[in-house]
Amino acid sequence: MATTTATITLSSSDLLSDELALSTTATLTEAGNSTGVTAAIGLSRVTISDTSETTLFDASAYTDDKAHKIYIKNTSTTATQYLLIKVGGAELGRLYAGDFLFAPWSADTTSTDSDVTATPSASGMTIEYMAFID
């Protein structure tokens, strides 16, 4: 069985009076069991020439209601440039220059397809993204 892990470390010495030092690792498994995920898409890299909304993950192409995970990074180095990330048309948030996200994704198609899209704030921005598939 393949082993896939995701580790995050959050640290700060001056956000709080006490030092923030959080690190955790998750082994990515199928929904409801301990079998590792069996597929991956990417790592992909795309430059969007304009500021149009672009679909990174199309829910209809994946099995609904699973334990998929997605990773998206804004590779820009210009502080004011961001990617507006939406899931199923709902605005999740902005990834500013250098920011990344890692999230579960159910690929839900029950009512609205939970497609994951990115809308760049400027033309010519580059996105890296990948998915681990249940």
Place this chain on the structure above:
Amino acid sequence: MATTTAAITLTSDLLSDNISVSASSTLMKAGTTADGLDQIEYGYIDLPTGDEYDLLATTPTAGKASKLYLKNHSTDETLFISVTQNAQAIGKLYAGDWMFIPADFHDAAADIAITANGGTNQFCYAIFHEGTALATT
């Protein structure tokens, strides 16, 4: 200014070539490299099955660079929390899973809602933000 760093490493032996993806980001306020996110809300919740927990009582200013970290601390692999925003399904965090996302909270309906499934789930969260003023809707 506060300096907070988020670093991620993804590894896998799924492919013929090993996957090893790393990224690190300093959590800055929106649109600047001069000032870091300087406020945090942190919690640990026991959530009985079927109950929903709304992550925010107050709403960070819309259009900013707020970040949300969320981890399911349950150890039973069949337990999970469903994560939705404004009734839109995002995904499910099974036991031990975590997520780190930008969180816009652009209006009062855009809070992140957590629902426990399969039994009582324990989860922790941290929201890094730059203000709690409610958005004008």
